[in-house]
Amino acid sequence: RDRDKAAWDAQTLLATTLLNELSVAIRSVRPGARMIRQLDSTRQYIQARLVDGYTVDDVRHVIEIYKAESRHNPKTLNYFNHQTPFLPDNFARNLPRTIEDAGKPTGFQANPTPR
Numbered sequence: 731r732d733r734d735k736a737a738w739d740a741q742t743l744l745a746t747t748l749l750n751e752l753s754v755a756i757r758s759v760r761p762g763a764r765m766i767r768q769l770d771s772t773r774q775y776i777q778a779r780l781v782d783g784y785t786v787d788d789v790r791h792v793i794e795i796y797k798a799e800s801r802h803n804p805k806t807l808n809y810f811n812h813q814t815p816f817l818p819d820n821f822a823r824n825l826p827r828t829i830e831d832a833g834k835p836t837g838f839q840a841n842p843t844p845r
Contacts, residue, residue: 741777741780742773742777744780744786745773745776745777745780746768746773748776748786748789748790748793749768749772749773749776749812750768751767751790751793752766752776752793752812753765755767755793755794755796755797755810756797756810757764757810758797759797759800759801759807759810760800760810766811766812772812773812775812775813775816775817776789776812776816778816778818779816779821781817782818784821784825788825789816791825791829792815792816792821792824794817794829794832795815795827795829795832796809796810796824796832797810797823798813798829798832798833799832799833801833802833802834802835804836826829831842838840
């Protein structure tokens with residue numbers, strides 16, 4: 731029991747730190763945004779990915795992907811919050827992306843086909 735509580739406390743601390751980093755990232759692309767409140771309900775999505783075995787660096791990478799894409803894509807900006815990036819399918823889909831590709835304007839092709 732003590733070991734389980736210690737693991738939970740460590741994970742909660744990590745999720746708290748990552749949620750703060752998420753808030754800062756959101757505010758960097760939407761300056762008027764409020765900091766995300768530290769509640770179990772706002773931490774649960776990040777915490778769930780950590781429980782699934784993803785690393786802190788994985789979570790940070792997905793935050794950076796959303797931040798890069800939100801700079802030029804208003805649709806992504808609408809979904810850059812404490813929940814959407816960390817839903818299982820969204821997280822898995824964005825994890826392999828590069829920050830460079832996420833930062834390109836929508837519709838940009840890295841290797842356009844010659845005509």
